[in-house]
Amino acid sequence: MTTAVRARPDKTSTTMQLQVKHAPRRIPLNGIKDIAQSASDMLVDVRESMLAPHPRKNPPVFTTAQVGDLCRVDRQRMHYLARTETDLPQGTLRHSRSREFTLEETRVWINRIAPFAKRPVGVKAKTIAIGNFKGGVSKTTTAMTLAQGLTLFGRRVLLVDLDPQASLSALHGILADSEVADEQTVLPLIYGETDSLEYAVQPTYWDGIDLIPASAALFGAEFFLPFKQSKEKNFQFWNVLNSGLESLLDKYDVVIIDTPPALSYLTINAFMAADGLIVPTPPSALDYASSTQFWSLFSDLSQSMQEVAPQLDKSFDFINVLLAKVDQSQAATPIVRDWINKTYESLVLPVEIPTTAVTQSAAAEFGTVYDISKYQGSLKTYQRAREAYDRLAEIVDQQIVTLWLAEAEAK
Template identity: 75%
Template sequence: MAVSKPIVTIAHAVRHVPLRVELDDIEGIAQNASEMLMNVRESMLAPHPRKRAPVFSTSQLAALCRIDRKKVNYYWEKTDLGLPQGTILPRTREFTLAEAREWVSKVGPFPKRPVGVKGKKIAIGNFKGGVSKTTTAMTLAQGLSLFGRRVLLVDLDPQASLSALNGILADSEVTEEETILPLIYGDQTSLEYAVQPSYWDGIDLIPASAALFAAEFFLPFKQSKDRNFKFWDVLNHGLEPLLDKYDVVIIDTPPALSYVTINAFMAADGLIVPTPPSALDYASSTQFWSLFTDLAKSMKSIVPDLKKHFDFIHVLLAKVDSSQSATYAVREWINRTYERHVLPIEIPTTTVTSSASTEFGTVYDISKYDGSTKTYQRAREAYDRLAEMIDQEIFALWGAELEGK
């Protein structure tokens, strides 16, 4: 008796043959993505085509200045201070960011940068994506600006996420000449040409675009042709003329050990490494430090008399989700591994940060949060504490420099 063979049908598979994509078709996908991103941004920022900074109530202004609300009324009447009066609304007044920063400058408790010292450069680095690197750069800049500091943001990531957080779309709104590339190519000796104002008073920006990938080919090529060329020192030289103008320069780096990242690290006075307390991110962080070690050894072999130090290196616990059972254990691993380098601050994952990021913003962009006040304050206070600690360290470093002169 013959055994019948099972009938195999491919009718279902035939109906689902994948769509063939030619190389020329990629341009259409990219164009659709660019147009969709533009539409998303405009819908999120409606009715304004660009990002707008938050406004502040009288109570919020008092909190920024670290004074009682009644003291605000007292200062209003002191005409000699020339303080902005804000916009009168029912039951309160409203202050723009620029007005609030003027109040902070004149009546806040934050000391000014001493005469005779320059601004400090801080790189935000990690060789893994998705660890809150760009958000850390942006929120730190915003927090420091609310202490009266003038901040320059430098976007070195070809993905240009930091530029997007400032409401700038790299593929359609940033030319190669507006990035660090003219400096890399040697067409410029200072980055002053690339500085542009951001939507946030007190923060200027040097944007990025996908064109920055070219730096990864040009820098080693030029080094091979010119033995006197210092490929690692280009960014440092470009930033030097700007350090009298800015209190802090914050550099957002690509998630890789690239030539541009090396420039950022070699230029930086301080380094902040955001590290989420998850097992995979912890494992990745060990690779970061291993590669960083290899970099340091390579640089010393290339330039034996190289003088380089960091005023500080901080590991920042970011995207902390206390509801995850593994968070406590991994937090302990991080603390035991990096010890004194771990900041006593944790940036929590909250609905506030999630909703802000979907609108190309941060917690500082929110004038009034519609959800839980407690949740908002928890997120905001973490970033405030980070900015305050970094600001205090920078001021202490300035003081030490003056004493050493």
């Protein structure tokens, strides 16, 4: 009987095969274009699948009770107003005799019925910059949700996306690389081709919000502005955005600017144009350390601006530190929260934005908690997230109204 002898694998050969299998792939510089195209195509597919059956975002709908809550009236009062104020939107009758109201219809009710102060005649919009020099601290989400929340107080809001990553534009269902031309961004203003940003304003899916989108081309501003400043002594690189927004301030109640996560020339323009500044700061050790660097660099910038332009008289109507992405399950959260409160004291807003399954799932679908008409998960979890954003909008709106009234009285 002959026994077959199985050959032992050659370790050297096996190792060589593994090395070949995991060998690095050489990519020439011009090969980056293929990777970028593949990523862009996939993003289009992901967005359209997330927003199916419509490739564009749709605003939420509201029940009669929700409209009543937003208008600060009870259900009985709502039914009475619906019967007597026949020019108010009546909504759409659904099953079980319930009615649904579109966002546009809801805002008509808010503007007519809700007890919110209106912007006084002759008083202009307030501009708010959302800033921090670290990415991932919730700047864009804060800008978007604050804008959405303020519209539910009857405000008309202009959002300005200054981040070349264009995340704020993406939250509106707009893909920067394929759907935003340079002339739709702030670049024509930056390049001196126009003196007003009116050309760049476009409506969005959300009634009450207009947008000036961004694209990767905004990186060009970081080269052009210092170059022009070096050539023209009287040029004020920090005042370009401020001047460009001037003609729009009578048309809106609030302008909110989303800034890049760096002390860039565009960020400086945003800060110089802003009446108020909101700095989202998660209560984690690394984010806290980063925030101290933000204020240090901001201080250096302030001193440099005073040296470059001693005539510059700049002040902020308010500066708010917002505790964002608060994860109560993290052991370090209460410790870092205490650091933040002791460091910034009265600047810290009396509201915290939690990290929840609601916010995470909404972000995964290019949305926010305000985009959700009916949450499929825990109602308590949804309410906790929504109430935090509502409270943020309420606090900011109160600050804005106080400033409006003070300006009106001074005139």
